[in-house]
Amino acid sequence: MALTEKAKADWEKTLKELKLADENDEVEEQVMANYYEKLFIFKNQVKGNILFTRERFVFCSTFGINNVSIPYKDIKEVALCKVGLMPGFELTITDSKKNKDVRYMFALMHRDDWVDFIERKRNS
Numbered sequence: 001m002a003l004t005e006k007a008k009a010d011w012e013k014t015l016k017e018l019k020l021a022d023e024n025d026e027v028e029e030q031v032m033a034n035y036y037e038k039l040f041i042f043k044n045q046v047k048g049n050i051l052f053t054r055e056r057f058v059f060c061s062t063f064g065i066n067n068v069s070i071p072y073k074d075i076k077e078v079a080l081c082k083v084g085l086m087p088g089f090e091l092t093i094t095d096s097k098k099n100k101d102v103r104y105m106f107a108l109m110h111r112d113d114w115v116d117f118i119e120r121k122r123n124s
Helices: 005-017 111-122
Strands: 027-039 042-053 056-061 068-071 075-083 086-095 100-107
Touching: 005 027, 005 042, 005 056, 027 056, 042 111, 075 100, 075 111, 086 111
Parallel strands: none
Antiparallel strands: 027 042, 027 100, 042 056, 056 068, 075 086, 086 100
16 A cells, blocks of 8 residues: 555545544545546546545545545446546446436546455455
8 A cells, every 4th residue: 555654544534524434444545546427418527536445435536526435335336447548447336315326437547456456345
């Protein structure tokens, strides 16, 4: 992990303040990524960081406007994809309030390693 102990502590504090992670959750890994938010028929690119905690997959945008926090147990599917020329993956979860599937698309380097990481977390 490239995170220093200080950076890890700072991220944990931020996630807890934003209510994106539980009080006893801990950051395990971090990677820079882009989130592609669907707006009607277009996709809006949002730069930020993916944080892998013990319990959750969390995306924090650079300015803190577009944040996503998903418990691993709620991830229904992880599929490989490309976003333009960038390797990426798509997470599918079931939104219990709307009773339908919701998809989140991310682009990042070394996606296969991160998809494997997510799959291990989902299945543990």
